[in-house]
Amino acid sequence: MPIVAQSSTETDWVSRFADEVIADSERRAPGTKHRGAPAAPAIVVASGISPSGPVHLGNLREVMTPHLVADEIRRRGHEVRHLISWDDYDRFRKVPFGVDGVDESWAEYIGRPLTSVPAPKGSPHPNWAEHFKAALVESLAELGVQYEGIDQTEMYTSGAYREQILLAMRKRGEIDAILARFRTKKDPGKDGRSGPDPKRQKQQKSQKPVDEAELEAAEGSGAATEDDGTGSAGYFPYKPYCGGCDKDLTTVTAYDDDTTALTYTCAACGFTETVRLSEFDRGKLVWKVDWPMRWAYEGVVFEPSGVDHSSPGSSFQVGKDICPIFGGERPIGPMYAFVGISGMAKMSSSKGGVPTPADALKIMEAPLLRWLYARRRPNQAFKIAFDQEIQRLYDEWDRLAAKVTDGTVLPADAAAYSRAVRTAAGELPGTPRPMPYRTLASVVDITGGHDEQTVRILSELDPANPVGDLDEVRPRLDRAENWITTQVPADQRTVVRTEPDKELLASLDDEARESLRLLLEGLDSHWSLEGLTTLVYGVPKVMAGLAPDAKPTPELKVAQRTFFALLYRLLVTRETGPRLPTLLLAVGTDRVRKLLGA
Structure with missing residues (x-):
């Protein structure tokens, strides 16, 4: 099926954001439309992922929202870059619960950069960040997400941000004054400039109450809770990692703008030193300054964020006024809502943690998972099924596919389906003969996955058009089998009697x-x-x-x-x-x- 560019009159949310992003990009780079003008720069959309533990299905919305918008922009013929910042220079905040190969001894690394924390025992990866990053990278490839990765450890330690860091330190008084407005006002923004985004406030008020599991699944980057740089010696928007213990439990005690001499002490080990910040690359800007700095550095036009970044005084709100200091402006940034999990209690692969994209892709095909993110506006919460609800979800998906085929589908539903099954680069792999998921699950439940019995039963479902080879119903068959074996409790599995009652x-x-x-x-x-x-x-x-x-x-x-x-x-x-x-x-x-x- 050919890829068709979506019209700006489409009713789906992706098209509307694509319209806004393209228009905003043209506003930022005027003079590129007339004959002979230089080619317009690539439109930049961005995501940020902190690999501080298993990257779960709530975090995936941080990637899928800009991916879908970027892909729509590509379909329209524009050049677009989707950047994913791997925030692996964030501090290690806490030892996550229930991760294989990790015990309480990892608490000694709290405060270090994620790339300086050992990977879980038995991992083939060199450090903590790379271990958890690897699983998401594999899942994004299966989901058809095209992106450019930016390693923040490399960016900071290579000195790429040195001029921005020195600028932030020179402008620390101005930055501190901006932050002060948010520190002292419960509802900042009376001046019309620094307050919360009214659209985001409306989105937050519309959210339904969520349970603790959903709150856990919605938790964003650990950087969202970092301090803003305020200390007893004054305000400094930069935090060094200690030269003695490599932790960020440091306090800047003095800084000279002319020489860039910076003195800090460490509360963890007592180490102190004076360095030249113009030559020093073992530290980072505090989060509320780091994020708007990167908006300007990368020219980001669109970047969504979770609820934790959207309250009054949070990083997204403050960033609006800080970004211009670095010569940029805040991107279009919709707030995305919670992604809950239906049947999470039955999870076994996450050992008590919230499920990851890799967990979901074991039990559902990539187009279905893409569809769940594409069909709901970012501010709408939804759940991903790991329990019996997955059968109903697949039934709904198959009915949608049938409507697309017979031409009775509504435009917005057609757009969501198109975004699920293909990207601008082409069609995603699918099942040649998509038999009902509940039927396949029942068959593998009864046969225990025995291939010969499975193909016999499937061939008898429709004698006029029998299944001749299991490859016809794969990968859906494999996903159904994984669901039965990993998500259905043993006491709910089907065991056929051997003798009559x-x-x-x-x-x-x-x-x-x-x-x-x-x-x-x-x-x-x-x-x-x-x-x-x-x-x-x-x-x-x-x-x-x-x-x-x-x-x-x-x-x-x-x-x-x-x-x-x-x-x-x-x-x-x-x-x-x-x-x-x-x-x-x-x-x-x-x-x-x-x-x-x-």
């Missing part, structure tokens, strides 16, 4: 026996998914003296539930289980006859 069969009344006889009598002539669906729903209708295609009544629905419960008890010992037509196909005619007392 003679005691239960002997206790049945004549009506129950007759319903089983009717079912067994119709097996051969109804042996397909559609046929067995008609049969299992039709038996209670016939028992009630109705035609097999009669519309169900409330009384009939009760009779059907009773009949289904009996079949489940006789086949899998419980009163619930996979959809009965799928279960019957999986068990096979001979075994069904045996277990039902034929």
Whole structure:
């Protein structure tokens, strides 16, 4: 299917932001439209990820929001750069709970740069930051996210920001005055310049209450909670990492603008030294100055951020007034809302932590995960399903695909679908024959992933168009199998009886026996998914003296539930289980006859 540029009249949020970003970029770089003018510079959108622990699905919104906007801009023929700043020069704030290979001894590294903290035991990576960065890099490749990575440890330690650091120190009085307005006012912005963004305030007020798990999943970069540089010796927007212990528990005690001589002491080890800041590269600007400095340095036009950056006095609000000091302006920056997890308690791979993109991609295909971020506006919270809800989610996705195919889809839904299945670079890999996820999950649940049994059952679902090879239903089949094996508790897995329940069969009344006889009598002539669906729903209708295609009544629905419960008890010992037509196909005619007392 060809890639079609989205019209600016589209109703989806991505197109609207793309319109704003393109217009703002042209405003910032005027004079590039006339004949003979130099080519317009690439439009810059940005994300920031602090690899301080597992990068979870809440953090992924920090990447997916600008990715989707950048991709739309590319589709329209513009050059765009999506920068991801790896904030690996942030301090190590705390030891995350439940990470394999990490114990309480890692507390001794609190205060060091993330790139100076050892990786978890057994990791092939050289340090903490690289360990957690690697998993996200792999997931972004699978998701089709095109970006340019910027390593902040490298930027700071190479001296790339030296002039910006010296400028911030010269302008520290001006920066301090800006911060002071936010420190002393509960609701800053009476002057119309330094206050919170009204749109963001409205977005925050519209958020629904969230539980603790969602708050954890929404937690942003650790840098968001850093101090702003205020100390007893005055205000200094720069914090050195100690030359004795490599921690940032330092206080600048003196600075000379002419010589750039800077003196600091360390509260952790007592080390003190005087350095020339014009030659010193072992420290960084405090977060509320670092972020707006980078907006100017990189020319960022669009960068979203989480709720933690959006309250009065937070980094995004303060950055509006600090960025001009560095010769730039604050980017368009929508606030993004929480990403919750449905069924998170069943997670095993994260060992108690919130799930990561890699965890999600084990149980769902990349286009589906992309769709979850594309179909909701950034300020709308949503949940990602790890429980039974994933089956309903896949049903919704398949219905959307069918509407796209037959041309009945709404424009905004079509746009979200297009953004999910392809990027400006091309189509994402998909399943050639996307059978219902719930069906595939039921089959692998019953077969235990046995390939020969699986292909036999799948081939019988639609005898007129049988599945001949499992590759036809991959990778969706593999995702469904991973979901069954990692997310469904053992006591909810399906175990088919090996022998009939003679005691239960002997206790049945004549009506129950007759319903089983009717079912067994119709097996051969109804042996397909559609046929067995008609049969299992039709038996209670016939028992009630109705035609097999009669519309169900409330009384009939009760009779059907009773009949289904009996079949489940006789086949899998419980009163619930996979959809009965799928279960019957999986068990096979001979075994069904045996277990039902034929």
